[in-house]
Amino acid sequence: MNYSEKVEETVEYADLRNKVQSLLDYISSEDEQLKNDREFAMKSNESIAYQMINNNIKQNYILISTLSAIRSDIESMHDEIQMDINKEKASSVQSTNSTDNA
Structure with missing residues (x-):
């Protein structure tokens, strides 16, 4: 597991999106009342x-x-982490291919 995947796992475990959404839902229901x-x-x-x-x-x-x-910042953070993971995976595959060709 690379570093970006560890970060993603930690962020997912924190479940910030759902926590913020729960607060938004609660406040919105209170607002209607x-x-x-x-x-x-x-x-x-x-x-x-x-x-x-x-x-x-x-x-x-x-x-x-x-x-x-x-919530928007959290979603952007998730997107950036996912892009970093994809870059690391692509880099890892490219590195493996270079080693295999040597």
């Missing part, structure tokens, strides 16, 4: 509750945006 609560607070003329809920929605937006960027 907050929007329903905000609508109720608006209809009930509860301005303080409406403002607090609105602030939570804004905070969730920031969290979702940040986590989405992290």
